[in-house]
Amino acid sequence: MFRRIEPAAADIRFSYEGREIVAQPGDSVATALLLAGETSLRTTPISGSARAPYCMMGVCFECLMEIDGVGNRQACLTPVKAGMQVQRQRGARELL
């Protein structure tokens, strides 16, 4: 669905739901996952319906994910790092 408009530079590898994703320096987690063909990154707290990144600039909060064990993180504002552990956010973040 999406393709890069610039040639690839060095690879950054991280884990999404146990699957290895290859990203580029400067990618956000949301960008990298959209490029990898992943379009449903979370389910909503009330109805449990699927959601995808929308605004890609930090205002719509549709791209919330669990990143390195912390829930409700905005994937569009989080730069990829090598070895990152990313999970879908299922419903609301669990705190207790």
Added chain:
Amino acid sequence: MAYDVIVIGGGLVGGAIAWGAAAKGASVALIDQGDIAFRAARGNFGLVWVQSKGAGMPAYAHWTRASAELWPELADTLAGATGVDAALRQRGGLAFCLTDAELEERASLLTRMHNESGDIGTRIVDRDEIRAMVPGIGDRVVGASFCPIDGEAHPLHLLRALHSGLLRLGGDYLPGRTVDAIDAAPNSFTVRIGAERFIAEKLVIAAGLGSRELAPLVGLRMPVTPLRGQIIVTERLRPFLDYTCHTLRQTVEGLVMMGDSQEDAGFDTSVGVPVLRTMAERNTAVFPALKEASIVRVWAALRVMSPDGFPIYEQSERYPGAFAATCHSGVTLAGAHALALAPAIVAGELPEHFAAFSARRFDVPTH
């Protein structure tokens, strides 16, 4: 336009009375200001709170309890008529204490209210019991007071349900209107707004902080002043709380709200970090895990406070048919306003025990 009842003020108090009057078959107009209004209804924390209401005024304690009992009928009726769920949950309420002195003070308040106003099952729970009731409690919590009939609701859904319910009963909601003048005679009132004229046999002043200026036009006194409260809202979290807490509640959508600050700040509705920090510190002492939660919103709003903090309900002696209604608990008292006060207003007479709520109490010299 002529009506049986005109209510001035489209917040939770006016909205509940207008809907309740329409439900009794009255033709009703609800006159409301625009978005420039202070609208305590839109800043409300959402407690349906009984345990600490009315120390020193048993009539208020009993009125609050009556409202909590009427709330399920109000919520069910509104949901059935409008499809809007006010999200009432009456699962019991906790007020946490962080020091032995606080716990002692709380215990003496409960004893006093028990003696003055009767038993509603409120009790002190100690350090061990509170930990068994609520997971995740911090070490600093020494105990709490628990009242089984406390609860919460969604203030914005309630406001919407009242307005929607009024329209469905054939009432008129008239927003964007600031009252210019009221021509008053016994059981005959003309409200003038620009070139518009609205006529009714009965008039209710429920205009929040605006009541202070309007009440004297119909021979009433409502000496209310603003008391600022600030609220913190976190991101949505998996439900972790089975009770309503005095300064913290988790909405049905998972948001955690923290509140109950009180400041005399005039009509200033701005938020300030020092107060927000104090609120966050106290609530994270109760639930340390909340330190990890992100704050997504803060706001401030103005409570509508009478000199002693208790409600004012009164019929004008000079202009019978004109009624005063104000309080700072628009959610808690919505059940009573809609299903007990409104029918009395339609019938033209407040019950005798309402004498306790008259503004005349502010004239009595204190000894």
